[in-house]
Amino acid sequence: MKHLLPMAAVTLLLLPSACSGQSTPATVKPGTYRAVLKTKGGELPFGLDIQPTATDPKTYTVFAINGNERLKMDPATVQNDSLRIPMTLFESELVAKINGNQLRGVWRRRRTAQQTQTLPFSAQHGLAYRFVPDNKSATTNLTGKWATDFGSKSGKVDTVNAVGVFDQKGNRLAGTFLTPTGDYRYLDGNVVGDSLFLSCFDGSHIYLFKAKHDPATKTLTGGHWAGVSGYEAWVARFDPAADLPDPAKLTYLKPGAKTLNFSFPEPGGKTVSTTDPRFKNKVTIVQIMGSWCPNCMDETNFLSPWYKRNKQRGVEVVGLAFERSAEMSESGPKIERMKQRFQIDYPVALAGTNDKAQASKALPDLNAVVAFPTTIFIDKKGQVRxxxxxxxxxxxxxxxxxxxxxFNRLVDKLLAEPGF
Known part of the structure; x- marks a missing residue:
């Protein structure tokens, strides 16, 4: 069920008023916390590292921990007896009352101007385990590749729409699921007896996976909970040869098309077009993306520093952002926040909404936009390669x-080719 409490109303539930008599803000005990969201699938754990900043005792640096990832949140602040940890890029935040070694409150995410999703949140200082302590034994090892069917109706792997890649050490399990449109980012968890438990929290995506392993058939059967209300069954079969469709064959130019024509506005009002002089006689990389998209965040985290190192070689990058709203007043600030967070030097234009059918209409030279992100490589002569x-x-x-x-091999090849 989606909770429709307005943001301000939830804040009032958590933050005492100035007349409560508390004049000195509470302090947060620094260190590692085992954090938990209560979902329909049960507890979804993740790690938090909270440290005070050197310049302001009421401000904290916070990282969400998922396996090997330490994802920096926006600066956290204390007001009276509560801590607020924002993730502005995804319009979400954790807000909790401070009670000694514990935090207790909610995670909330703004979906529309009228709708805010919430889940109960708590965190305990000094605990570093995910689902169970490391001394709990596992009776099976799930390391390897797994042909996976999300949404399986029969309880069997009828179709392969994902590939699980896992690495188990003791009872600790890490990995992700690869899909034709992206991956499930950093998943971390445990094997408890013969069962798998994995989770992820990155401020936007909230994933909980559970499954039971049958060693006789080498299959995993379980459920996947996403966000506040999403659920689907899944089945996986151990298969070292499991693979996905070629990502170069899913999106392509329509017959007769040779280039990608576009003209879209940047938040500052300037229009970015294929015919702009900055792209003439240069290798151009077009990033179809959105500020709401964690996979796009990962790609941007690669592309932004890559462009800084390589732009003098005669290469350009342009982002085409498909947002939840096509209104610049709504989506322009989100694009600007994204550019600031990832220090993006290349232009990012608002191309439309993130509905894939609408995105496909906005770029009629393509057969379809089937995934965010999608990356298009254009040679010096303006042709899509x-x-x-x-x-x-x-x-x-x-x-x-x-x-x-x-990626680098392809760009090197295109840069070596003659231009006009």
């Missing part, structure tokens, strides 16, 4: 390394 659907982020390990290698 390669389209990569989806993005395998750093949470996928060797698959991310392989993508970066192929």
């Amino acid at each position: 390669h389209i990569h659907t989806g993005f395998s982020g750093p949470g996928t390990g060797k698959y991310y390394d392989q993508y970066v290698e192929e």
